[in-house]
Amino acid sequence: MEFVEVREGSARILVPKAERIYDAPVFYNPVMALNRDVSVLAVSVIKPERVLDALSATGIRGIRYALETPAGEVWLNDISEDAFRLILKNARRNLGVEGEMLGERRFVFRGEKTVVANHDDANRLMAEKFRYFDFLDLDPFGSPVEFLDTALRSVKRRGVLAVTATDTGVLCGAYRQACRRKYLAEPIRGELCHEAGLRILIGTVVRYAAKYDLGVEVLLAYYRDHYFRAFLRLRSGAKKADRSVSMLGYLMQEASGRFEYETGFLPERVPSHGPLWLGPLKEQEFVEEMLTLTKEKALAHKKTLSFLETLAEELDLPFHYDTHALARRNGLQVGKLADVIDALRETGYRATRTHFSPTAIKTDAPFDAVIEAIKSLK
Numbered sequence: 533m534e535f536v537e538v539r540e541g542s543a544r545i546l547v548p549k550a551e552r553i554y555d556a557p558v559f560y561n562p563v564m565a566l567n568r569d570v571s572v573l574a575v576s577v578i579k580p581e582r583v584l585d586a587l588s589a590t591g592i593r594g595i596r597y598a599l600e601t602p603a604g605e606v607w608l609n610d611i612s613e614d615a616f617r618l619i620l621k622n623a624r625r626n627l628g629v630e631g632e633m634l635g636e637r638r639f640v641f642r643g644e645k646t647v648v649a650n651h652d653d654a655n656r657l658m659a660e661k662f663r664y665f666d667f668l669d670l671d672p673f674g675s676p677v678e679f680l681d682t683a684l685r686s687v688k689r690r691g692v693l694a695v696t697a698t699d700t701g702v703l704c705g706a707y708r709q710a711c712r713r714k715y716l717a718e719p720i721r722g723e724l725c726h727e728a729g730l731r732i733l734i735g736t737v738v739r740y741a742a743k744y745d746l747g748v749e750v751l752l753a754y755y756r757d758h759y760f761r762a763f764l765r766l767r768s769g770a771k772k773a774d775r776s777v778s779m780l781g782y783l784m785q786e787a788s789g790r791f792e793y794e795t796g797f798l799p800e801r802v803p804s805h806g807p808l809w810l811g812p813l814k815e816q817e818f819v820e821e822m823l824t825l826t827k828e829k830a831l832a833h834k835k836t837l838s839f840l841e842t843l844a845e846e847l848d849l850p851f852h853y854d855t856h857a858l859a860r861r862n863g864l865q866v867g868k869l870a871d872v873i874d875a876l877r878e879t880g881y882r883a884t885r886t887h888f889s890p891t892a893i894k895t896d897a898p899f900d901a902v903i904e905a906i907k908s909l910k
């Protein structure tokens with residue numbers, strides 16, 4: 533394998549030389565540097581002791597956790613032999629210690645931090661390390677569902693589970709049957725598909741967690757670059773689980789773009805989409821602490837800061853209005869987004885941009901007021 537060196541955050545790692553990222557024997561996607569930046573900031577705020585990067589590839593994510601966060605013990609795991617060898621190489625380069633073999637499939641580096649490189653199926657490792665990790669990161673190809681049960685048993689009952697899902701075609705309804713099969717949920721097509729997909733993903737974790745009497749609180753969840761990401765704090769107890777389940781519900785949308793949502797175990801109306809999470813997508817204080825930390829961290833992606841600022845400013849209400857979609861659906865002219873926001877604010881409503889789409893707003897204004905605001909700009 534031929535390598536090139538890449539710098540990301542405080543890490544210098546070797547990645548396979550390849551024409552296209554999916555041709556490489558070990559996966560490295562530079563676009564995901566923003567995901568890793570956000571994760572480093574999140575872990576720095578959470579301050580977990582034991583961290584697992586369950587699907588590690590080159591090791592970049594876990595190595596950044598070891599170098600850039602207060603975590604004391606970081607595990608990097610991958611099922612691929614090539615990945616495991618590269619994790620060992622990258623760990624040696626970045627940690628400056630040689631490390632020692634611990635059994636046939638495990639290597640431990642004892643330096644300032646303890647870093648364990650492991651070569652196994654993630655489900656086997658997580659089953660072995662029961663209630664061990666304070667922060668557990670699932671960053672798979674596609675859907676995280678095949679790892680959810682073991683992850684929810686491997687993370688501590690008050691720990692944090694971070695999930696990435698790159699199967700946006702499934703969660704956004706392009707492959708409806710696959711969404712039913714993997715997430716037991718009905719997706720939606722159209723302008724609400726990304727927010728609904730993120731909420732279906734969180735809703736799925738809520739339902740998996742509930743059977744262990746675990747509740748879920750969302751520290752931060754977002755959509756970006758064709759993937760979903762959620763940092764989920766677990767809460768121990770049947771009542772906590774019931775509370776999280778009570779925040780699941782359904783979304784209904786008319787041809788005009790008017791939408792409604794309702795909490796409930798079963799949908800009251802058809803057609804409806806879900807079940808999906810209808811609770812918050814962020815804890816404001818958590819995001820603001822992350823933003824404060826951006827001043828002292830070496831961020832790798834030039835858009836991380838502005839993206840976090842958008843997330844911090846965004847109104848946290850379920851669903852949004854895409855002004856272009858509303859104009860198209862209702863035969864209207866569309867003005868500038870900033871003017872629509874101003875028009876709504878002038879009539880006493882709250883309104884902000886949303887990270888889900890550059891042409892959309894989040895607002896507490898009813899549908900008719902949004903239509904009026906668009907019309908008033910002619």
Ligand SMILES: C[S@@+](CC[C@H](N)C(=O)[O-])C[C@H]1O[C@@H](n2cnc3c(N)ncnc32)[C@H](O)[C@@H]1O
Pocket residue numbers: 558559560561564568586587588589590591592593609610611612615652653654655671672673
């Ligand atoms: C998307 S990549 C991980 C990227 C990495 N987290 C990063 O930030 O660059 C997914 C990795 O999961 C590994 N993988 C797939 N199935 C696995 C399993 N069952 N157990 C452990 N690793 C697995 C693959 O070999 C691949 O390296």
